[in-house]
Structure formats: C-alpha cells, structure tokens
Amino acid sequence: MLSFEEAKARLETAGQSHVLQFWSELSAEESTALLEELSQLKPEELLEHCLTAVEAASRHSSADGRLDARMEPVPPEFIGSVRKSDKERLKMWGDEGLSQISQDRVAVLLLAGGQGTRLGVPYPKGMYNVELPSGKTLYQIQAERIQKVQELANVKHGCRCTIPWYIMTSEFTLGPTEKFFRDNEYFGLCPSNVVMFEQRMIPAVGFDGKIILEKKNKIAMAPDGNGGLYRALVDNKILEDMERRGVEYLHVYCVDNILVKMADPVFIGFCVNKGADCGAKVVDKAYPAEPVGVVCRVDGLYQVIEYSEIQPETAELRGPGGELLFSAGNICNHFFTRGFLKEVAEKFESQLKQHVAVKKVPFVDGEGNLVKPTKPNGIKMEKFVFDVFQFSKKFVAFEVLREEEFSPLKNADGAPLDTPTTARRSLLAQHYRWALAAGGNFLDEQDKPIPPKHSMAQNEDPPAICEISPLVSYFGEGLEKLLKQKNLKSPFLLNENEAKNLVQTT
Ligand SMILES: CC(=O)N[C@H]1[C@@H](OP(=O)(O)OP(=O)(O)OC[C@H]2O[C@@H](n3ccc(=O)[nH]c3=O)[C@H](O)[C@@H]2O)O[C@H](CO)[C@@H](O)[C@@H]1O
Numbered sequence: 109m110l111s112f113e114e115a116k117a118r119l120e121t122a123g124q125s126h127v128l129q130f131w132s133e134l135s136a137e138e139s140t141a142l143l144e145e146l147s148q149l150k151p152e153e154l155l156e157h158c159l160t161a162v163e164a165a166s167r168h169s170s171a172d173g174r175l176d177a178r179m180e181p182v183p184p185e186f187i188g189s190v191r192k193s194d195k196e197r198l199k200m201w202g203d204e205g206l207s208q209i210s211q212d213r214v215a216v217l218l219l220a221g222g223q224g225t226r227l228g229v230p231y232p233k234g235m236y237n238v239e240l241p242s243g244k245t246l247y248q249i250q251a252e253r254i255q256k257v258q259e260l261a262n263v264k265h266g267c268r269c270t271i272p273w274y275i276m277t278s279e280f281t282l283g284p285t286e287k288f289f290r291d292n293e294y295f296g297l298c299p300s301n302v303v304m305f306e307q308r309m310i311p312a313v314g315f316d317g318k319i320i321l322e323k324k325n326k327i328a329m330a331p332d333g334n335g336g337l338y339r340a341l342v343d344n345k346i347l348e349d350m351e352r353r354g355v356e357y358l359h360v361y362c363v364d365n366i367l368v369k370m371a372d373p374v375f376i377g378f379c380v381n382k383g384a385d386c387g388a389k390v391v392d393k394a395y396p397a398e399p400v401g402v403v404c405r406v407d408g409l410y411q412v413i414e415y416s417e418i419q420p421e422t423a424e425l426r427g428p429g430g431e432l433l434f435s436a437g438n439i440c441n442h443f444f445t446r447g448f449l450k451e452v453a454e455k456f457e458s459q460l461k462q463h464v465a466v467k468k469v470p471f472v473d474g475e476g477n478l479v480k481p482t483k484p485n486g487i488k489m490e491k492f493v494f495d496v497f498q499f500s501k502k503f504v505a506f507e508v509l510r511e512e513e514f515s516p517l518k519n520a521d522g523a524p525l526d527t528p529t530t531a532r533r534s535l536l537a538q539h540y541r542w543a544l545a546a547g548g549n550f551l552d553e554q555d556k557p558i559p560p561k562h563s564m565a566q567n568e569d570p571p572a573i574c575e576i577s578p579l580v581s582y583f584g585e586g587l588e589k590l591l592k593q594k595n596l597k598s599p600f601l602l603n604e605n606e607a608k609n610l611v612q613t614t
Pocket residue numbers: 219220221222223276278307331332333334336361362363364399400401402412414415437438439440492493494516518
C-alpha cells in the first residue's frame with residue numbers, strides 16, 4: 109500500500125491533489141481505505157484517463173464522432189438464420205455443437221459486472237426472481253441449462269463432459285454473487301467448474317477533468333464496461349485456464365436475458381462450421397428506437413453501433429420492401445474462439461474504443477456534504493465487448509427468433525418493456541408453446557379444458573400457466589413422451605419429479 113507522501117506525489121503528477129482535501133478529517137481506518145484505493149491507480153494512467161474522458165465527452169456532444177454516414181447493413185450472405193434454414197441444416201449445426209461440447213471444447217462466459225441501475229435493485233441482476241411458479245432466479249435458470257446441455261451431449265456421445273462457466277463480476281457484484289452461489293450449492297454444478305473473476309474499476313471524472321469523490325475518502329469508481337472483459341481475461345489468467353481445460357470455443361452472454369440458450373449447440377455448430385473466429389446472435393429489430401445495438405459494417409469492418417450512439421434518422425432508414433435497413437439487433441450473445449481472444453488480449457485491447465456516458469454521479473462538495481446532482485455532472489468511460497469484431501478474420505452473424513431467444517430484463521415493473529413481467533411472460537409463453545407442440549391438453553382449476561391458443565400477441569399472457577424446468581428440457585426437446593395426450597392442470601410445473609411421475613403413468 110502507498111504511504112501518504114507517495115499518494116500525494118502521485119496525485120500531484122496527475123493533477124488530482126483535491127482527492128486528499130479531507131485527509132486531516134479522516135479516521136485511521138478511513139485513510140487506510142483511501143490509500144488502498146489509490147494504490148490501484150497509476151499516476152500516468154490516471155492523468156491520461158482524465159484527459160481522455162474530458163476530450164471524449166466534448167466529442168460525444170458534437171457530431172464529429174458519429175459513424176452513421178459510414179454504416180452499411182451486414183450483407184445477407186453473412187447472416188445465418190434459424191428462420192430461413194431447414195430442419196436438416198439446423199440439426200447438422202446442433203449436432204456439430206453437441207459434438208464440440210462432448211469433447212470439452214466449449215465454455216460459457218457470463219458478463220455480470222454491471223450495476224443494473226435501470227432495474228433498481230441493490231443486488232446483482234442474476235439473483236433476480238421474476239416470480240415464475242418455481243421461484244427460480246436468472247442464475248438458477250442459467251445453471252440448469254448448462255447441466256441439461258451437458259447431459260444432452262453425454263447421452264448422444266456416451267461421455268461425461270463439462271461446460272465450464274466463467275463469470276465476470278465487478279467490485280459491486282463479486283461478493284454477493286459468490287455468496288449466492290455458495291448458499292445455493294452452485295445449483296448442482298461442480299464449484300471447480302464455475303470460475304468467477306473481477307473486472308477493473310475506473311474513476312468517474314467531472315467536466316473539469318478532476319476525478320469525483322463520492323465520500324471524503326472514496327473515489328467514485330465504476331466498472332470499465334463489458335469490454336473490460338479483455339483486460340480481465342489477462343489480469344485473471346482466464347485464457348490459461350481455458351487452455352488447460354482444452355476449451356476452444358466460448359459463448360459470451362449478458363446476464364439479463366431470461367431466454368438465453370447457454371452454450372447453444374446450434375449457434376456453436378454454425379460458427380464452427382463456418383470457420384468463424386467471432387460471431388454474434390441477432391434478432392430482427394422490433395422498432396427503430398428499440399434499445400439494442402445494431403450489427404453492421406463501417407468502412408467494411410464489422411461493428412455494433414450501440415443504441416445510444418446511433419442517430420434516430422439512421423435507425424429509421426428503411427429498405428425497398430419497407431423493412432428496417434439496420435435491422436440486425438444485437439442480443440449480446442457472442443461466439444469467440446480462444447485463439448481470437450488471445451490475439452485480442454495480446455495485440456488489440458489497447459485499441460478498443462472508449463465510449464462515453466455522461467451521468468449523474470453523487471459527490472461530496474468542498475464542505476464534505478454529499479450532493480445528489482439533478483443534472484449530469486460526471487463522465488464514465490466504458491469499453492464494449494463487441495468492439496473486437498473489427499479485428500475478426502471471419503465474422504458471422506446468426507439470426508434467431510426473438511420469441512425463442514430474447515427477452516431481456518432491463519427495467520422495473522411499470523416500464524412498458526423489458527420488465528420482470530415481460531420476462532416472465534416470455535418464458536411462460538415459450539413453455540406453453542412447447543407443451544402444446546408436445547401434445548399436452550390444459551385444464552383449468554375446475555378441470556375444464558382450456559382451448560389451445562397457437563399464436564399470441566407479445567403482450568398477451570398464455571391461457572394456461574406452464575413452466576418447464578431446464579433440467580427436463582433445454583429447447584422443448586423430449587417433451588412428447590411426457591406430455592402427449594396428457595391432461596395438464598394449470599398452473600403446471602414440470603420439474604424432474606413431475607417428469608418421473610409422468611413417465612410412470614405412460
Ligand atoms: C455494450 C453492450 O454489450 N450493449 C448491449 C447490451 O446493452 P445494455 O445497455 O442493455 O447493456 P447492459 O448495461 O445491460 O450490459 C450488458 C451486460 O454487460 C454486463 N456488464 C456491463 C457493464 C460492465 O462494466 N460490466 C459488465 O459485465 C452487464 O452485467 C450485462 O450482463 O445488451 C443489449 C441487448 O440486451 C444489446 O443490444 C446492446 O448492444
């Protein structure tokens with residue numbers, strides 16, 4: 109840890125002496141905490157960070173940095189599609205994916221370092237319970253999908269394979285996430301195959317280039333964006349861990365999509381089959397202002413233009429048939445080969461763009477009073493996970509069906525979209541469709557048949573409640589033998605025990 113004199117000298121070099129303005133008022137414990145925090149920051153990097161932040165923020169508010177004029181859609185031949193592919197092709201990709209999984213060559217990596225401010229809960233988003241009949245949290249659903257897809261590969265290939273689960277956390281999320289997994293016995297996974305690691309935090313900067321103090325002895329720090337992944341992979345020797353385990357392919361995803369298909373064999377198989385080093389799942393954008401990034405090309409290179417950085421006029425552009433021109437909505441599900449990640453970590457990480465977010469950052473004023481600003485006062489800098497696409501030698505996009513694969517939890521209930529209610533509804537609607545397709549008949553509480561409904565509006569609840577445990581079915585497979593011509597009383601919860609009962613009554 110630094111001494112006071114060393115900290116003072118460092119801060120002077122970086123033009124940040126104000127950080128010690130309350131030093132004489134701090135207790136021994138508080139001053140130690142501040143020195144510990146300052147020990148993590150290198151003076152040259154700090155100076156550069158503050159200068160870059162101010163410069164990037166002024167560029168951000170002008171039109172200079174915009175890429176809209178140089179954007180072009182991804183050519184159709186570079187987009188694989190679930191919708192446009194026949195069953196045989198999808199099966200071929202799925203088989204390829206399962207074969208890779210069976211050889212322990214596939215891992216998943218969860219980006220879980222975000223603060224989930226929009227959802228407004230004080231704990232990590234993965235711990236959120238959207239009030240499914242089972243009461244499962246997002247983390248539990250994800251863990252069970254990993255188990256199931258491992259089992260599918262084991263049964264098909266007669267093996268005992270493992271899909272390691274890497275979880276990138278931040279200072280905000282590591283402690284509670286670790287505890288949650290321990291308390292829940294890793295949801296049945298082997299703890300040695302769940303690897304948590306931490307991304308870096310960086311200071312928030314005021315418009316005057318000074319880092320912001322959120323307490324008398326604490327700098328306002330925020331995670332360095334989900335593109336902090338690439339530095340975190342190096343800091344925590346994750347690529348070495350992957351190599352040791354023989355992992356070649358990685359499925360990277362964000363925490364809040366209740367429909368995420370963990371290590372999706374079809375997506376993995378598609379990317380492997382195309383010889384891709386980098387890939388992204390996309391859905392057709394629902395409406396121009398939908399808050400999803402768009403996968404496109406800029407100067408011939410693949411890129412995602414984030415929803416916060418595209419101009420509304422560009423988002424609204426339409427093709428000859430009236431369809432959105434930039435329709436490839438990013439759902440934050442990416443494929444990378446380990447080789448590609450190694451190259452990025454070694455050669456390209458420092459070239460990743462710094463994105464600017466101008467935010468309201470609570471701070472202490474000159475008298476030491478905590479102030480909650482009413483208008484933005486601070487610059488947060490973030491790297492984005494998809495900014496490495498431009499370095500790919502073979503990039504592919506894979507279009508999937510929204511109703512099967514994308515329903516993110518971003519906002520608290522009360523907001524029109526992407527809430528606990530919409531997430532729960534999407535999952536229950538999917539499971540209802542699976543049960544109908546498997547030949548099940550739903551009954552209400554008085555044992556009266558509920559007429560089946562084969563198509564539903566997006567904001568419509570299914571007529572019967574049906575939840576299927578991922579431990580029973582990963583993507584609707586294997587349900588016919590359990591549900592065909594069975595009367596299922598709503599609410600119907602198909603867990604492993606219920607599945608055993610159903611097998612016995614067949
Ligand atoms: C930068 C990015 O990927 N943006 C995508 C993200 O937007 P969106 O704005 O929703 O991104 P979030 O802020 O929710 O972050 C996405 C994921 O990254 C994680 N995270 C975030 C910040 C951080 O420092 N560390 C970290 O691990 C979050 O925990 C989350 O799992 O999801 C949308 C789909 O739902 C996509 O259309 C957006 O293009």
